[in-house]
Amino acid sequence: MIELIAGKYNYWIYIALMMIGFYAMIAKGNLIKKIIGMNIFQTAVFLFYISTSKVKGGTAPIEWEHAILYDNPLPHVLILTAIVVSVSTTAVALALIIRIYKEYGTMEEDVILEMGEGETQDTEQRLHDLEDEIKDAELRLRDAEQIAKSVD
Amino acid sequence: MNIAEHLPILVIVIPLMSAIVIPLVGRINKLFSWYVTVFITLLSFVMSLSLLNTVISAGRISYWLGGWEPPWGIEYAIDYLNAFVLVIVSFIAFIVSLYARRSIEKEIDKSKVTTFYSIYMLFIAGLMGIIVTGDIFNLYVFIEIASLAGYALIAVGKRRDALMASYNYLILGTIAATFILLGIGYLYMVTGTLNMADLREKLPMLYESKVVLTAFAFFTVGLSLKLALFPLHAWLPNAYTYAPSVVSAIMAATATKVGAYAMLRIMFTVFKLEFDLHIVPVTQILIILSLVAIVAGSVIAIAQTNIKRMLAYSSIGQIGYIVLGAALANQTSMTGSLLHILNHGLMKGTLFLVVGVVVYKLGIEDIAGLKGMGKKMPFTMAAFTIAGLSMIGVPLTVGFVSKWYLATGALSAGMWFIIPIILASSLMTAVYFWRIIEGIYFAAPAGIHQPAFAGYGNPEPESQGSKQVDGFLPRDDGPPGLLIPTFILAGLCIFFGIAAFIPVSMAGQAATMLLGGM
Structure with a gap:
């Protein structure tokens, strides 16, 4: 049991982070806070990918004469792409929020919903x-x- | 160097590059950016046809990016299924881009026109990428390209409600894409490969593994969100209602279809049929969800007063048909499902384009405002009637063909209770379309048409349009730039309803491939 918790602690952190982010995305009423939640949510997945790439006793995947084992470099590369995606999603979201704020004068979701269809x-x-x-x-x-x- | 060899990558690279070129030529003249868009979409349609032709004559195409051999390099694999969906998407993209010029000059700020075309091409490139790729991580990247472009397209209009619709879609779309990314991570963890064909070979040994089951769960939920299967459809109605008509048309006709395609790929190519049937009860769950979607979509559509929102809910019902056919997992139902990808694309495309013409001429989206328009806009309303009849499933239209295949597919799966549900849904479809068609041809127009909101609308509704002649308005139809693309799609609704053997043979072969071995 201890082994399961302590030995794989990074996976537990990933699950915790992911749930925190997910909660913020669903429960928060402020549009910016939702985006912060979204970033935590995505970062948790990055942590998951990086954790899977670790090989016991492996070193960084750079050629080295004393190396016996190397970590798997592919998840790192994949996550580099996912980070780019995450950054662009955040950029689009923030741009949308700026326009929403210009139009409605608020960033609280329930206030905006109350305003309904406007001119x-x-x-x-x-x-x-x-x-x-x-x-x-x-x-x-x-x-x-x-x-x-x-x-x- | 042989160009034909490189078509699988060119079909993505050319639209992607044009997204950069379009704003540049738009600086010289805004019209140039439209010319480029039309030309590039036509070019991708021609390339897709050529790919389809190669697949028919020579079988599966496997293109290695940068010459790296598949399980290590990225592979673009094109078989009957991809080629079929690729032709549909590129064709609808071409027709909608033809239509776009006149429509967006009413619905989008002048300063945003060139950017619109640029994002439109990005969107198309993303969709094409999802279809063509044979690499599962590449699939995720293209899903995100298409989605990000989609969020921007929804928000580009003049209406402020579109912003919140786009924001909500962004949040849900990101959750979906991140789930898909997690699913990919879990599969990679246990197999060490990202190539779809390779995964298919390596996964069967691990089917009992909890990691694989988790991955499959993430894929199913993520993709259901993307294709707006019933309980996960929350983003769709607002997005389709508030987006500019062109955007509603292209998204309704292609984006959810490509989502359905991705789901078929994961369910039947990456995983094998016996996994879906025996190891997890995913097909049963999807059958129930899709039946609920079919009924709920139709019932909610009846209650709508805004025509775009009505079409959006009707889309949710139609997505139910596509998923139903896939979940029944026999040859006939799968053929029906694939046919419905084409047919629903044509029908919903036509309907949203008609709505675009109505918004262009009258500036309204209310169903009540369409009363008596049969005399004023005879051609537009004829197209609406054709597509409406097709949605109901009248024989000699495409809607009949796919419903027939779905119904017989349900019978051969031994699930007779599905047939009354399909019939009931067709009746409800008849209810919500017939009340509009009746109003169009048999009701007197409701006086002068006030624009529903200041953003759209004809600046001079007082001048010609309101003069009443024998209780009907004088003829004043949409411009040919809008009507011709609409009629091409409407014409195909009938053409493929009569000459059904062309898509049926294609879809049949794709279904055999999905259900049997590749």
């Missing part, structure tokens, strides 16, 4: 409209001033 206006579009309105108002003000002057 489609971009913040930029709204800014544009406001600027136009200000210009209109200025023009009208100038007209009014001219009229006032002519009355005088």
Whole structure:
């Protein structure tokens, strides 16, 4: 039993990390916290892969005259690819969150769900409209001033 | 150097490279990026046809990347199944790219048009990669390429709801992909190989091993999420509803089908049939889940008022058919399942393209807004009717062919209780399509059509469209740039319904290959 827990501790850590990440992805209401959970979740899988590559008594897979056994380099290479994937997923997720924050003004999922289907206006579009309105108002003000002057 | 020899890799590399070229030529003129997209998708369609031809005449193609011999190097293996799905995906990608120009000018910001084409090609390259590869880790990488491009495509529209839909899909899609990655890790741990054909040879000795069982569980859950099998479908309705019509069309017609393909690959190529039948009861579980999906998808679709959401739920039901045919695991049902990959791609493609035309002309997605449109948009609505009848499964359309094979497959598996469920689902499909078709041809139009939201919509709904002549609107159909691609797909719905022997012979051979030895 002790052997099972202590001898394979890295696998236990991988399971624990994975569950922590999974929990955060499902239970957290904040969009950024979900992404943090997602990163922990993916990192746990990296740990799993790296653990499988270890050979008892093996050294790093670099040619060396005293080496008897080498660790398996292939999972390292696979995980390098998976890390790239993880980074790009995070990038896409963060980009989405930025746009969600611009549109809704919040990053809490339940608040966003309450807002429901809204109008489609971009913040930029709204800014544009406001600027136009200000210009209109200025023009009208100038007209009014001219009229006032002519009355005088 | 012989180009034909390298087609298996070119079919991926060319779309992938074009994703880089498209933004560059888009800087000169935005229209150029569309030309390039259409040209490249056409080219990949031609290459896929040529691959299919080679497979028919010379059998399985095995391409070694960089000349490294298979169990060590990456192998691209193309047999009947890949070639069949590859042709479907590249063809639909070509038709949708033809359609894209007019549709996205309404639904996407002008500044994002070239980026859209670029991501579209990435998406297609990812899907093609999933289909072509014979290496299980390569499969994961391509699944992620396609998914990441998919998240971006959903979010590209003007609607803010699309952002949350895309975000939810991202979270669920990442869970799915990570499960698949774990499954690959477990298989590699016990076999030391990543090549699918090699895994097939090495796994049978280990079928009782708990590690292999765990791997299989991770694969099943991960892939079910990707193809939106019923209890795991949560991401799909919102994603299809809020994405631009072009994106809904390409995703509904290809992405979930490729997910189904990946599941068939894992279940029947990497693992053998006896594993699915005897060692874990996966086929029974999938039969039950798919039946629930068929019924639930149809029932929920009846209740919808937004046409895109209705089509999305109907997709969930149709995915049930594909999985059902695979899970019954006999020659006839498997043929039906593979046929349904093609047929559902054609039908759902047509339907979403029709919705795209409606959004382009009227700016609405409400079912009620389609009333009386039979006179105003006769061609668009004719295409809708053809695809709708096909979804119901009327003879002489593709929907009938695959349902027939699925039903007879269920009989030969001795599961007669499936037939009433298929019939009931067809009836429900008839209910939710007929209420629309009836409204289109027999109801008076509902006055002036207000755009449902500011993002889309015709700027001058007051001018021509609302003038009522004898209770009907004057004819004002979509532009030919939208109608021609829609009609090509709608025409194929009928063509393959009559000339069913062409896809049936292909699917039959793929099914034999999946169920027997390779």
